[in-house]
Amino acid sequence: MNSKCQCPICLSSLENFVENRIKQGYTNEKILQELNVNLDVEIDMNELNNHLNIFGLLENINSDETTENKPIQVELRNIDFSKYEIDVEKPYEVIDFVQKAHLRVYLNQLEITLDAQNKALSGENIGLPPGCMRDLQVAFSILDKSTALSLIINQAQAIKTVESMGLDINNKDYLDLGNV
Ligand SMILES: [Zn+2]
Numbered sequence: 001m002n003s004k005c006q007c008p009i010c011l012s013s014l015e016n017f018v019e020n021r022i023k024q025g026y027t028n029e030k031i032l033q034e035l036n037v038n039l040d041v042e043i044d045m046n047e048l049n050n051h052l053n054i055f056g057l058l059e060n061i062n063s064d065e066t067t068e069n070k071p072i073q074v075e076l077r078n079i080d081f082s083k084y085e086i087d088v089e090k091p092y093e094v095i096d097f098v099q100k101a102h103l104r105v106y107l108n109q110l111e112i113t114l115d116a117q118n119k120a121l122s123g124e125n126i127g128l129p130p131g132c133m134r135d136l137q138v139a140f141s142i143l144d145k146s147t148a149l150s151l152i153i154n155q156a157q158a159i160k161t162v163e164s165m166g167l168d169i170n171n172k173d174y175l176d177l178g179n180v
Contacts, residue, residue, distance in 0.1 A: 007051045008043040009035070015055070018048075022057045095146075102143045109139035 004010035009018050014035070021031045032048050035041040052058040081088050086097045113136045119125040144150050159169050 005051055005054045007047050008041050009048070009051050012039070012041050014039065014041065015051075018051070019055070019057060022052070028052070099143075099146050102146045106139040106143040109136050112136075 004015065009015055017039075018031060018035075021034070026034075028045065028048060032043065032045055035043050035048070049058060084097060086093045088094060113128075113132055116125070116128050116132050120127055162169060
């Protein structure tokens with residue numbers, strides 16, 4: 001290889017190493033891992049693919065490999081529901097399970113976001129990682145779709161507003177949210 005691109009591989013003079021790995025049949029993932037972990041080269045998959053593309057190595061691995069696309073066989077009758085510990089004959093159990101699962105996804109994302117915010121506040125990181133707030137928003141949106149949480153919150157607020165105007169809401173027991 002004569003020329004270089006300006007990627008971390010070329011800057012570390014590892015282009016021959018990478019080319020040899022490709023010829024030895026290493027996957028891109030494995031090469032990326034070697035670069036990152038063993039050789040302490042900071043590079044992501046996009047940069048690796050770019051480098052391989054520039055040196056014509058990306059096409060080689062694709063054309064050498066005969067990839068066969070197989071359809072995914074979904075056997076609806078064979079889905080193992082038992083591991084979820086829900087009775088699929090009982091709709092409320094299923095809804096309960098889905099709501100709890102989505103709540104867990106949201107809470108996990110909330111923790112990730114809070115952790116990122118704390119790191120930004122303490123100066124450990126500059127700002128939030130890209131997509132951090134968007135991921136939280138997506139997680140909330142999924143939770144909201146299965147729980148109608150925002151609707152309930154808005155209703156409670158609406159009732160409070162109406163009551164503050166001196167009107168009485170009689171049938172609000174089902175909300176039971178205490179002070180919202
Ligand atoms: Zn390069």
